[in-house]
Each structure stands twice: as structure tokens, then as C-alpha cells.
Amino acid sequence: MEKTQQAQPTAAAPAALTQATPAAPAAPVPPKPAAAAQSKAAAPKPTGAYVGTIATIRGLTVEILLVGERPEVKELLAVDGHPEVFLEVNFYRGNRAICLNLTNNAVVACGQKVTRTHQKVSVPVGPATMGRVFNALGEPLDKGEPVTDIVRPIAVPTGTKSYRSSKNLELLETGLKVIDFLTPFVKGRKIGIIGGAGVGKTVLTMEMIHNVTQGSNKSLSIYCGVGERIREGNELYETLRDTDVLKNTVMFFGQMDATPAIRSMVGPAAATSAEYFRDEEGRDILFFVDNIYRHIQAMTELSTNLGLIPSEGGYSPMVFSDLRRLQDRLASTEKGTITSVQAIYVPADDLSDPAVQAISQQLDSVLVLDRSIAEQGIRPAVNLLKTTSSLLTPKIVGERHYRLAEKVQAIMQKYDSLKNIIAIVGENELSAADRADYQNAKKLITFFSQDFAVAEKFSGKPGEYFTLEQTLDGIEAILNGKDTESEDEKAKSGSEKPTSANTESTSEQAAEKPAAEATPEPKPEQKS
Numbered sequence: 372m373e374k375t376q377q378a379q380p381t382a383a384a385p386a387a388l389t390q391a392t393p394a395a396p397a398a399p400v401p402p403k404p405a406a407a408a409q410s411k412a413a414a415p416k417p418t419g420a421y422v423g424t425i426a427t428i429r430g431l432t433v434e435i436l437l438v439g440e441r442p443e444v445k446e447l448l449a450v451d452g453h454p455e456v457f458l459e460v461n462f463y464r465g466n467r468a469i470c471l472n473l474t475n476n477a478v479v480a481c482g483q484k485v486t487r488t489h490q491k492v493s494v495p496v497g498p499a500t501m502g503r504v505f506n507a508l509g510e511p512l513d514k515g516e517p518v519t520d521i522v523r524p525i526a527v528p529t530g531t532k533s534y535r536s537s538k539n540l541e542l543l544e545t546g547l548k549v550i551d552f553l554t555p556f557v558k559g560r561k562i563g564i565i566g567g568a569g570v571g572k573t574v575l576t577m578e579m580i581h582n583v584t585q586g587s588n589k590s591l592s593i594y595c596g597v598g599e600r601i602r603e604g605n606e607l608y609e610t611l612r613d614t615d616v617l618k619n620t621v622m623f624f625g626q627m628d629a630t631p632a633i634r635s636m637v638g639p640a641a642a643t644s645a646e647y648f649r650d651e652e653g654r655d656i657l658f659f660v661d662n663i664y665r666h667i668q669a670m671t672e673l674s675t676n677l678g679l680i681p682s683e684g685g686y687s688p689m690v691f692s693d694l695r696r697l698q699d700r701l702a703s704t705e706k707g708t709i710t711s712v713q714a715i716y717v718p719a720d721d722l723s724d725p726a727v728q729a730i731s732q733q734l735d736s737v738l739v740l741d742r743s744i745a746e747q748g749i750r751p752a753v754n755l756l757k758t759t760s761s762l763l764t765p766k767i768v769g770e771r772h773y774r775l776a777e778k779v780q781a782i783m784q785k786y787d788s789l790k791n792i793i794a795i796v797g798e799n800e801l802s803a804a805d806r807a808d809y810q811n812a813k814k815l816i817t818f819f820s821q822d823f824a825v826a827e828k829f830s831g832k833p834g835e836y837f838t839l840e841q842t843l844d845g846i847e848a849i850l851n852g853k854d855t856e857s858e859d860e861k862a863k864s865g866s867e868k869p870t871s872a873n874t875e876s877t878s879e880q881a882a883e884k885p886a887a888e889a890t891p892e893p894k895p896e897q898k899s
């Protein structure tokens with residue numbers, strides 16, 4: 372299953388960069404999106420003018436002593452006698468060009484001659500790429516032929532001007548109660564799924580893909596896998612293929628096995644593809660990234676490698692400007708929209724990490740997943756208090772939805788402080804009103820938990836989809852105390868939501884136990 376050992380064309384050899392690399396280490400017997408990268412027609416020609424010689428090598432960083440022509444920044448340079456190697460010019464320091472060795476190939480040595488190619492890292496774009504999987508260099512990672520009809524450089528944004536018009540705000544339904552309710556999925560905007568390792572970011576992203584791409588044939592999705600597990604990429608590929616969503620999807624991967632140079636290029640590569648569909652075809656695009664933090668991480672590794680000095684919390688300022696540039700490329704324009712879902716890893720579960728903060732600031736909604744909630748078996752493990760959205764306004768979601776959201780947030784706030792009081796004095800000491808709110812908060816937490824279609828393989832339970840209307844009705848019923856019976860009774864009778872009575876009650880039963888455990892007091896019989 373693990374594809375780690377096979378086919379790492381990204382790390383091993385960007386064969387697609389060059390036609391002149393028939394001897395590129397072809398990936399051995401790969402399954403699914405792992406086929407050996409093949410040579411590609413649009414290869415840079417390593418026959419340009421003489422640039423200079425390699426002076427020093429430090430990891431991926433290669434310094435060239437300039438003697439001849441001065442190449443452009445981002446231009447690919449060829450190394451004499453080694454057509455499989457490409458160096459990308461990063462910046463200049465005096466009479467030296469500081470380059471990155473994209474192939475991480477050990478044949479590079481001091482004294483070798485370097486020539487221009489007049490080309491930059493480019494990826495194929497357009498209709499021929501649909502249903503295909505590429506690495507950051509535009510090489511196919513599936514078994515298909517290389518795509519070369521339309522190729523664009525990845526470092527050059529094409530967007531004219533981004534805008535955040537409040538006209539035509541179109542709500543897309545995800546079928547996930549907590550997302551539709553707290554972080555409305557608005558066409559052309561950005562939503563983040565943020566959390567530490569193993570709290571459910573990937574599974575939630577997959578469920579979003581499952582729910583929003585199914586059935587609608589006109590939606591075009593771009594998936595960008597950065598620095599995560601290769602197995603997950605394989606599984607997603609297979610799922611999309613089996614559900615026939617693949618034909619409307621373009622995928623880019625630079626997973627954890629790839630060099631930081633390659634990992635830092637997947638985001639821009641996928642953005643290049645999205646820009647093409649947006650600007651040339653006027654399409655509306657769904658853009659999924661797992662995981663955008665890994666882009667920052669790759670940039671950080673690179674800047675360390677290049678000898679740049681970190682400042683803020685260990686990140687170099689260059690990293691943040693690069694992130695801003697990437698996010699700007701994922702904007703909506705007059706021509707088309709890019710709606711993005713971005714998974715964000717939080718190092719050491721620390722939400723105050725400067726990179727996490729920087730990413731969050733560029734998103735319209737941030738859904739915070741919490742380990743303590745995941746441990747209670749609540750899925751998605753959303754922290755209702757830390758989750759925020761600038762799109763949760765009466766104008767966008769409507770009065771009724773907005774009012775309910777305000778009430779839910781107030782109750783959750785109260786729940787948070789009551790929890791501490793109850794830990795000391797017990798629930799029976801609360802006033803009737805407080806007790807009712809406390810109980811409602813617990814019901815809401817349970818209510819927002821739901822089974823995922825993509826998790827059926829670990830949970831054994833089929834996925835649930837809720838329309839926004841069902842979600843709002845359910846919340847209203849809880850807030851209006853329509854269900855004064857205890858949660859146990861309700862679970863038995865399944866009275867709360869006629870539309871999904873059975874599934875609802877099972878999820879409540881499942882989540883009831885942990886919720887009770889959270890209260891140190893033995894759960895008092897409820898009567899309100």
C-alpha cells in the first residue's frame with residue numbers, strides 16, 4: 372500500500388524536465404499515481420550560453436561563479452555533462468548566482484560548467500490535464516503520457532486583480548452540519564481546517580471533496596498535496612477514480628519524501644493550473660490543499676539551506692511574503708472563482724505559531740479542530756468557540772441562520788465557564804437557567820457530530836449528509852427546548868430530527884458517553 376519506497380520521481384529525478392534524460396531512474400513497479408515519470412517534450416535545452424562554474428555546494432544550495440551571461444532569476448541552468456540535473460537560480464550575491472538543485476542529484480560537483488536554458492519550471496495546464504496527476508515539475512505521476520500542449524511557468528502569477536466583491540455571494544452546501552452552520556462555504560472564498568497531527572484534517576478535507584464534488588459535473592477541482600503521506604494521495608486518487616470525480620480533477624503532489632525545493636513548488640504549480648482555468652476558461656474552481664503548512668515548512672527548510680536568517684518564531688520573513696503571494700494567486704477575479712479548502716497543520720498543537728497565524732489571517736473562515744474533542748470521539752472534532760468566519764453575517768447567511776449562530780456561540784461560551792464551576796460544585800448547584808444552557812450546550816456538541824462517508828471504512832457507519840435546512844431546524848429545536856427529555860431518552864426515541872432520526876440517535880449515543888465523562892460529577896438525572 373505504501374508507495375513511499377516506489378516512484379519518487381520528484382525526489383529522485385525530475386525526468387520530465389528534460390528530454391535528454393532517458394536514463395532517469397525510472398520508478399520501479401509503482402501502483403496507482405506512481406508511474407515512472409517520463410520525458411517530456413517541453414524540456415529545457417541544456418545548450419544555452421555559458422554562465423559560469425559551480426563554486427560551492429551546500430546541501431541543495433549550489434553557488435555559481437558568474438563568468439559568462441547572467442541568467443534570469445528562476446531560470447533553469449543545465450550542468451555540463453549531466454543532462455538529468457537542473458539548477459534553479461534563486462538570487463544573486465555579488466558575482467555569484469545562488470541556485471537550488473531541484474533534483475538533489477549527487478553528481479553535481481564543484482568546477483562543473485553551467486549553461487543557460489532560457490526556461491523556468493513549468494507545468495501543463497488546461498483541459499488535457501483533467502483527470503491527471505502531476506508532480507511540481509509537471510511530470511505525470513499516473514501512468515498516462517506527459518501533457519505538453521499548454522505549459523505555463525509556475526512562478527509567474529497571471530491573475531489581473533483579485534477582488535472580494537460582496538455581490539453574488541453564493542453559498543455552497545457541504546452537508547456537514549458544523550461547517551454549513553459556523554463557517555459557511557461561500558463560492559470564491561477560503562476556508563481553513565486547522566489542527567494538530569491526527570485530529571482529522573485530512574479526513575474532513577476528503578469528506579468535503581466527497582460531498583461537494585459528487586454529482587455536479589460542472590465543478591472542476593484541483594487537489595494539491597504538499598508534504599503529507601503518500602498513501603493518502605494514493606487513496607484519494609483511487610477514491611476519485613472509483614467515484615468518477617477524477618475526470619473533473621487535476622492533482623499535484625509533492626509529498627513528504629520530496630526535497631524541500633520540490634515541496635515548495637507544488638503549491639505554485641497547482642495555483643498555475645487554477646489560474647489558467649480561471650483566467651482562460653472563466654471556470655469556477657474548487658481548490659483543495661493538504662497541507663498548506665507544509666509549504667511554509669518547505670520554504671523554511673529552503674531558506675535555512677540558502678543561509679537566510681530566521682526571525683519571527685524561527686521563520687524567515689521571506690516565508691511569509693511567499694505565502695502571501697501564493698494566497699493572492701488563489702483569489703477570485705472577474706473571470707472566475709477559486710474556492711479553497713486548506714488543511715493547516717499546527718505544530719505542537721500551538722495555535723499561536725506565527726506561521727499558523729499568518730495562514731489563518733488570509734482565510735475567510737477557520738475551522739479549528741481540537742485534540743481533546745477528537746479524544747471524546749466527536750467528529751468532526753470542531754472547537755465551536757475557536758472556530759471563526761468573517762462570512763457569518765446576516766447578509767450572507769440570512770437573519771435566521773445568523774441569530775441561531777449568535778445564540779449557539781453565547782451558549783458555548785457559557786458552557787465553557789460553567790464547566791469549571793461544575794467541576795467544583797456540581798451541576799445541581801446551578802440555577803435552572805444555567806443548567807438548561809449547560810444541557811443545551813452538551814446537546815449541541817453532540818448534534819454537530821456526524822458520521823463521514825469517507826470514514827465508513829474505519830467507523831463501519833455510513834456517512835450522513837444534512838441539508839442546511841435540516842441543520843438549522845435541529846439547532847432551533849435544541850435551543851427552543853423542544854426536546855426537554857433527557858439525552859438518553861431522546862436517543863432512544865430518536866425524536867429530534869425526523870429526517871435523520873436513526874442515524875442521529877446512534878451518533879448521540881456514541882457521543883453521550885464521552886460527554887458525560889467530561890463532567891466529573893456523576894451525571895445527575897436531568898429535569899429542566
Ligand SMILES: Nc1ncnc2c1ncn2[C@@H]1O[C@H](COP(=O)(O)OP(=O)(O)O)[C@@H](O)[C@H]1O
Pocket residue numbers: 566567568569570571572573574575750751822823826829830
Ligand atoms: N470523521 C472521522 N470518523 C472516524 N475516524 C476519524 C474521522 N476523522 C479522523 N478519524 C481518525 O483519525 C485519524 C487521523 O485523521 P487525519 O484526518 O488523518 O488527521 P490529520 O490529517 O489531522 O493528521 C484517521 O486515520 C481516523 O482513524
Ligand SMILES: [Mg+2]
Pocket residue numbers: 572573574599661
Ligand atoms: Mg493529514
